[in-house]
Amino acid sequence: MTPGLPSPRSTWVRFTVVAAVVLAFALAATVVLAWQLARLQGRAAVDERLDREREVFAVRAAALLVGSTGPADLERRFQGYLATQPGSALHMTVIRVDGGPVLTTATGPAPVVALRDGDRLPAGVPGRLVTRATPEGDVRVLATPVTVDGRRVAVLEVDGWLGGVDHDATTLAGRVALAATFAGVLGVVVLALALRRATRPLRALHAAAERAGIGDLAVRVPDPGGRPDEVGDLARAFNGMLERISAEVEARTALFAAVSHELRTPVAVARGHLELLETGIAADPEASLRLVGAELVRLSRLLDDLLLLAAADGDSFLVPTDVTVDRVVEEVRLRLVGLDLGDVAVEAVDTTGRTDGAGAGATTVxxxxxxxxxxxxxxVVNARRHTPAGTRVEVRVGVVGGVLDVSVADDGPGIPEALRTRVFEPFARGGRGSTGLGLAVVRAVVEAHGGHVDLTTGATGTTIRLTFGATAAP
Structure with a gap:
């Protein structure tokens, strides 16, 4: 393609070509229609003139024919009538006297006069309006019989020239065609400029998509000016998509970096102590073995949490069953026994807020x-890890709004303000001894149930409320 010329595949070029073709057909149809309408109107005007001349003769015929004494007298009277009714540029009048001469007006359309003078125009059909095709063009002939006492004495013919009508119609059509051509060219130019301007965001979108396809996620489509149309909406949606992709890529990169760091640390510690044990220079072999075991446990827990987060979006992540609130409370208590977390209160509550558990524990979800x-x-483990010894940790289980509602509250120092907005993100840790995945796992489990997590924290303590989306069973 020649540099500087638009590609024929461009949307605005193709739309312009299609519009130009459609416009050309429309203008051509307009010219043909204008020609046909002008021709029909002109012919109607000729027919009207012929009929008017016939009516004028009919009005004067009574007086004109009274007392005629013979063909010679009729000829004289007809000549007198024709002398008072000259022809025009549209018509001429002819009277054919039976057994006598053919009389005509002194003037009329030049082609018709020439045809009459050369006797090349066929006679009309009495009582009818007919069109005669001649070398000079079409002629309309209105023939009417003239009678005296019921006897035909002559035939009145009024001739109308249609060639002039067709010429005028053709002239008008030519002018319309010239004006339509100018308007069409101007319209196509304006349309091409408008389409080029309107599709500018699409070209920018194509360029941005190509750059994004090779990894440049920082590219954005120029703001189309906030116009409320499909092109503007597409540009803004594309920018939003790139922003989301960029955020996801950044989050994924950060997650991979954090995972690499978290996995590398226990592996490095365990390998270092194993090398000390292998070379026999470990100062305390038993302590080294315990440390290696602790790091392997930490590594295993970290991998389990990562696998859980990865599987949280899968269809097989949850295996729902019908359980009662009492069953949930009992299972929580049983598992807390083996964790040695101190005194943790676990109780069932009902929707009225009573703490005696009456009527609440039997509800099934x-x-x-x-x-x-x-x-x-x-x-619970997170609360115990980040609150001073002797502080309260309480678990309340109930059904609110038809779904399982669990809250874990403590009266510790609260979550630092800098950590509150990202506390449920992976590897957002508030202290030592944590993988940074515990609260991320909590959120993944709750969201897989179609629920949500609410956090309330401050200097007087922290409450995390889990609302599971499963509907309570009847």
Missing amino acids: RVDLDRVLQAVLNL
Whole structure:
């Protein structure tokens, strides 16, 4: 393609070509229609003139023919009439006297006069309006019989020239065609400029998509000016998509970096102590073995949490069953016994807020009990890890709004303000001894149930409320 010329594949070029073709057909149809209408109107005007001349003769015929004494007298009277009714540029009048001469007006359309003078125009049909095709063009002939006492004495013919009508119609059509051509060219130019301007965001979108396809996610389509149309909406949607992709890529890169760091640390520690044990220079072999075991446990827990987060979006992540609130409370208590976390209160509540558990524990909900317990225990362990010894940790289980509602509250110092907005993100850690995945697992489990997590924290303590989306069973 020649540099500087638009590609024939460009949307605005193709639209312009299609519009030009459609416009050309429309203008051509307009010219033909204008020619036909002008021709029909002109012919109608000729017919009207012929009929008017016939009516004028009919009005004067009574007086004209009274007392005629013979053909010679009729000829004289007809000549007198024709002398008072000259022809025009549209018509001429002819009277054919039976057994006598053919009389005509002194003037009329030049082609018709020439035809009459050369006797090349066939006679009309009495009582009818007919069109005669001649070398000079079409002629309309209106023939009417003239009678005296019921006897025909002559035939009145009024001739109308149609060639002039057709010429005028053709002239008009030519002028319309010239004006339509100018308007069409101007319209196509304006349309091409408008389409080129309107599709500018599409070209920018194509360029941005190509750059994004090779990894440049920082590219954005220029703002189309906030116009409320499909092109502007597409540009803004594309920019939004790139922003989301960029955010996801950044989050994924950060996650991979954090995972690499978190996996590398326990592996490095365990390998270092194993090398000390292998070379026999470990100062305390038993302590080294215990440390290696602890790091392997930490590594295993980290991998389990990562696998859980990866599987949270899968269809097989949850295995819901019908369980009662009492069952949830009992299972939480049983698992807390083996964790040695101190005194943790676990109780069932009803929607009125009573703490005696009356009527609340028998309510049945449909959830994945193992996943629910995993989320609750993660919250309890996290609360104990980040609050001073002797502080309160309380778990309340109930049904609110037809769904399982679990809250874990403590009266510790609260979550630091800098950590509150990202506390449920992977590797957002508030202290030592944590993988940074516990609260991320909690959120994944709750969202897999179609629920949500609410956080309330401050200087007087922290409450995390889990609302699972499973509907309570009847």
